[in-house]
Amino acid sequence: MKLASMDSVLKAANDADAFAKAKSLGLDGIEINLKLADLRDPTSARPTRLRELAAEHDLDLASMVLGEHNSGGIATWWRDRSADDEVRRAVEWCSDIGAQTLLLPFFFFNEPKGRTHRAAVAERLKPHCERAAELKVVIAFEGVLTAEQLLEMANAIDSPGFGVYYDPANATWCDHDVASEIRALGKLIRQMHIKDAKTFTGDVPAGEGRVDWKGVVAALDAIGFDRWLSLETPPGPIESIAKSVAFARKTFPRLNGVVNA
Numbered sequence: 001m002k003l004a005s006m007d008s009v010l011k012a013a014n015d016a017d018a019f020a021k022a023k024s025l026g027l028d029g030i031e032i033n034l035k036l037a038d039l040r041d042p043t044s045a046r047p048t049r050l051r052e053l054a055a056e057h058d059l060d061l062a063s064m065v066l067g068e069h070n071s072g073g074i075a076t077w078w079r080d081r082s083a084d085d086e087v088r089r090a091v092e093w094c095s096d097i098g099a100q101t102l103l104l105p106f107f108f109f110n111e112p113k114g115r116t117h118r119a120a121v122a123e124r125l126k127p128h129c130e131r132a133a134e135l136k137v138v139i140a141f142e143g144v145l146t147a148e149q150l151l152e153m154a155n156a157i158d159s160p161g162f163g164v165y166y167d168p169a170n171a172t173w174c175d176h177d178v179a180s181e182i183r184a185l186g187k188l189i190r191q192m193h194i195k196d197a198k199t200f201t202g203d204v205p206a207g208e209g210r211v212d213w214k215g216v217v218a219a220l221d222a223i224g225f226d227r228w229l230s231l232e233t234p235p236g237p238i239e240s241i242a243k244s245v246a247f248a249r250k251t252f253p254r255l256n257g258v259v260n261a
Helices: 015-024 046-057 067-071 082-097 115-134 147-157 168-173 178-188 213-223 238-251
Strands: 002-006 029-033 060-065 101-105 138-142 162-166 189-194 228-231
Touching (some): 002 060, 015 046, 015 238, 046 060, 046 082, 060 228, 067 101, 082 115, 101 162, 115 138, 115 147, 138 189, 147 162, 162 178, 168 178, 168 189, 178 189, 178 213, 189 238
Parallel strands (some): 002 228, 060 101, 101 138, 162 189, 189 228
C-alpha cells in the first residue's frame, strides 16, 4: 500500500512545486490533474516534464484525473464524440507517463442516474476500457453510485480496463454502508481517496468527519487491498497537509509496511 496526494491538495504553483511539496511530505507518489487544454494540444510537453519530475524526486505517478470530465463528459447528452477523444487521449497520457489508473469522475449532470442511463454509459465506456487494458491502464469510475450499481456497470463493460475509484467520504455523504460496499466491490476497487465528510463531502480534514475509518481499514484488509491511497483533503498550508499525512499513516499501518497491526 502506498500514499499519494492529489496535486490540487498541495496548492502548488505548478507541477515542479507539486512534486517538491509531495517529496517534502514523505509521500510515495502524486495524483496529477489533467487539463483539457493540455490534452487538446498535440505538441504538449507536459508528459515528458512529468516523467522528468517523477525521476528527479524519486516519486511515482500514482494516477491521473480528468476532472473537467464533470463539466460535460461521456454521460452527458449534449456532448458529441469530442468527449470520447478526451478520454482516449487521457488514457494514452497515463500509459505514456506510467500511471496505471485514470480517475474518470461522474458527478452532477455527468452522473448515470438510472438503469437505462447506466447501460448507455457502460456501452460508451466499454471500448475505452478495452483500449485502456491493452495499454495496462484502468479507467476508474468515481461517483456516488451504490456498489450494486457499480457492479452492474462492471458486468456490462466486462473488461479488466474498468475499475472503481472509491471515496469513503462521498459514500458516507450519501449514507451508504462504506465497509459493506468495499467488501462487495472487492478487487474492482482500483484506488481510494482519503477524505472525510461531516455535512458535505470533503468539508473537514480526514478524521474529523463521519467516515468509519476503522470499518474502512477492516474492509480493505478483508479484500486484500494493497494499492494506492490518495489524499483529497481540503487544500491548505503544508502544515495542515502534514497532519493529513500523519493521520493516513496512523490509520493505515500497512502504509508503513506493518501487516495486521
